[in-house]
Amino acid sequence: MTRQVYVNGAFVGEAEAKVSVFDRGFLMADGVYEVTSVLGGKLLDFQGHCVRLSRSLAELDITNPHSDAEWLALFRQAVALNAVVDGMVYLQVTRGNPGDRDFAYPNPPVPPTVVIFTQSKLGLAENPAALAGWKVISVPDIRWGRRDIKTVQLLYPSMAKMAAKAAHVDDAWLVEDGMVTEGTSNNAYIVKGNRIITRQLSHDILHGITRAAVLRFAREAQMEIEERPFTIAEAQSADEAFITSASAFVTPVIEVDGAPVGHGKAGPLALRLREIYLEEMRKSAI
Ligand code: PDD
Secondary structure (H helix, E strand, O other), rough: OOOEEEEEEEEEHHHHOOOOOOOHHHHOEEEEEEEEEEEEEOOOHHHHHHHHHHHHHHHOOOOOOOOOOOOHHHHHHHHHHOOOOOEEEEEEEEEOOOOOOOOOOOOOOOOEEEEEEEEEOOOOHHOHHHOOOOOEEEEOOOOOOOOOOEEEHHHHHHHHHHHHHHHOOOEEEEEOEEEEEEOEEEEEEEEEEOOOEEEEOOOOOOOOOOHHHHHHHHHHEEEEEOOHHEEEEEEOOOOEEEEOOOOOOEEEEEEEEEEEEOOOOOOOOHHHHHHHHHHHEEEEHH
């Protein structure tokens, strides 16, 4: 089956899905994106992703080209056309194609470029590697200062993932001023007893949609939450560690820079949170 991709108003076969070389997403990384998970053919936390999309676009003065209801219809069409059972919907909105290269934003603005494609990953929620837990290394966080905007500037996260691959581990945690900011494409947490510690929201990290849901479920399950930065040494001596993202849900972290976390196995609190998260998300999926 040829994958059907949405580009600026129509679904076309992936080979026909094209944008201009003058698109500011291509030339300037001037665009934002969202990754929404699909389980059982339904969208997880769609509303959360819509709210963050609007915020990212507003921060960059790009007009949101669609209402939430229109986005929902397009996402559902993408899922249906591609018969996605488990997987992801990827959405990218850029400042569009001004027809030439110029640092200044086009004035008047041109229509934003919209691309939606799907990735099928059957059994996404049952991934055994995720249940076994990830090993991570730390690398310096040299990204720009507005990580709360979900831009398509993903070169440094890609480089950090390559460093992780070269070190034969699963991912990298980014460290700034001696403190962990987040993972390359996920939010980072440690656990001490019944307390979950994760960096507070600011311009320094992406405001994870999974993070918001997981912290809500953790509070409801009487777990304590402390929002503050932590160090790599603290992670290495924690009882557990884990990450959250739309595509990895809650995934335990079992090793940081070569040192086992806790017993070096997926921790019970992280596994419990993963279970609760998946159960609640499946219930509210649309
Ligand atoms: N990444 N931090 C960063 C830097 C991210 O790129 C992501 C998401 C997150 C977690 O956010 P959420 O829970 O809303 O997915 C945190 C997506 C999944 C990606 O780039 O594929």
